[in-house]
Amino acid sequence: MVKADAVQGESSMRMSKIVRTIADVMFPFAMVFGIYVILHGHLTPGGGFQGGAATASALAMLLVAYGSIDILHRISEHKLTILECAGALIFAGTAAIGLFRTFFYNFLANTGSLFGTYPGYGPNGGDLNTGGVLPIMNIGVGLCVIAGLFAILVIMAYATTVKEPEEKGNGDETKGGH
């Protein structure tokens, strides 16, 4: 189990103040871009996975600037696991709600409720409120990818910075993907 308060001087892991400030400034923009790609997955190129990867790279920028030890003080690996599972469950759960017809049945499309507007014909600006269950599934996949990729990056960064006296891995670092 990865503990944030493990070892070693954390000051050595941070990069210079210039890098940290630039990372702070860039972070909101990178984040907004990633979330845009996730939310517009049913309208524009991209979707849950691509947007999730973009968002995770914004988080990776912070990781590089501040070092894994600082990051692990803020968010624990357990919370990332729960977030990841929540994302996957949103995806599978939405598919399972459709079981009154079939698995993956799009029960929201064209109903007029959430994400249920009928999409317009011909060239138009794109209406976010369309697509039925697709945006919900994109959000689920996005959450899963953000949490999963970020957890992998944090743990790999942590494993390379902290030198334990004896390598006694009980496998918590191993992470299967989706």
Add this chain to the structure above:
Amino acid sequence: MQFVEFISTHAPILILAIPLICAFLTPLVSRISDKARNIFVTCAIALSLATAVLLALDIYANGARTYVFGATSPGIVLPSGMNLPIRIMYEVDGMSIFMVFISLIVALGASIYSWAATDKYTGKDRYYTLLLLMVVGMLGMELTGDIFNMFVFFEILSISSSALTAYYIEGDSAEGGLKYMLLSAIGGLFVLIAITLLYSQYNVLNMAALASSIQYTTLDIVALGILMTGFVMKCGAVPLHMVTPDAYTVSPANITAMLVTASQACLYALFRVSFTLFGKSIIENMTYGTVGIILIVIGVLSMFVGVTMALPQHDVKRLMAYHAVSQTGYMLLGVGVGLAVMGDSSQMDAFGYKAMEGGIFHIINHAMYKGLLFLTAGAMLYMTGTRDLNKMGGLGHKMPWTAGFFIIGALAISGVPPMNGFASKLLIYESVYQFSPLLSIIAMVVSILTLASFVKVFHSAFMGPQLSDYRNAKEVPKSMIVGMCVLAAVIVVFSLFPDWAVKTIVDPAVDALLNNAGYVHNVVGGA
């Protein structure tokens, strides 16, 4: 009553959805307690198995079932106005459900076994998540009727099984996991390239629709070759068997048992591609003989090389892993002979059908006894801390259950008469003899060598005086015994009633493989 009807309607997807959703619930459930999580995981697999039984009864009575995702009703295979299917669909026939049984029974035994077998390790919530995802990967490959979907599940299976192989870093396990991942990635790319070749020509990914439209051009023959290479790579047959012993040796015992069924899922994919996807075109172009001979050659090589490599091993799991290669050869031989005479109905009736019965019956037999043997090897490792046969000895005094299960498994794998391994091997010997006596003789010699090597293992691990190192050894915890019991019970039932087993579950599987016109008809109608 309505509930049963609901389950029965949606059974093809529920078999897969239950372990998938439970996989992601597992880390949350393990917040309650370890015990709750263990029971939760086992219940998920058992529930999925129960659904599979329900579906199997329906399939044996009413024929193959299709399930279309996202349609207004599961039965709408062609949306109005279309003459090719566009949605992903599952098509479940006798062969699919047969493989589903294998995967789920072994997974059930393995999950119960791992309650106690992993108790000294940490990080078990993700371990069980990956275990369930591995089950999902196998089931997806076996149930799907869409070739790209099969590739997706192939990748899920590869990633989760290589992660599980290296989950606990002990000895060479990282190396084994890495090799497994590398080989799976290459195999996966082969499959993807072949799918691209087919899709670019016919604009359809559904296997039934593809089977009906394949023209057997040169490009299609290349695609068939690449697909077969990709799947043979993963199922551990001889020219590409390098990774099997490495990965099987180092992974935790219950995962090894599941790796056997994972390789069989790829074997299923190989049969599905050669019989269903290309079946019609290879009969029309009279090339079934060639394709069949390729499978037979791979099979005979696997049998012989596997067993000869197994004989000198003294690492118990490595020895069994080479036997897994060797037993895969029997399945390829049996089914390959069936494929080689597929277009010739007189030979098919004379011995081809029997050979396929033998080959396919051998799949389930092998999954059960090899799974059981790996679990007993895990039990030896758990008590003695070593896999080296030269350091073991006298374990029979302290571990009677393990010794008993080992005897059942060893007799079955060697094809000693009352056991199920004998039943399937006899079917193969008799029918292959009519095809070519030499192949049948090789198969018998391999079987004798198998017996010799397991006698060696039994003698050096269980017989002899107690060793002072293992004076404190005792029987393994109850959950491990129960896990082995699940597989041993299936072996005993098949040994007592082989005829019933062949008639009930094997024949529908063989019929399903040979009936490619029916498979196509379910989806594309009269085309």
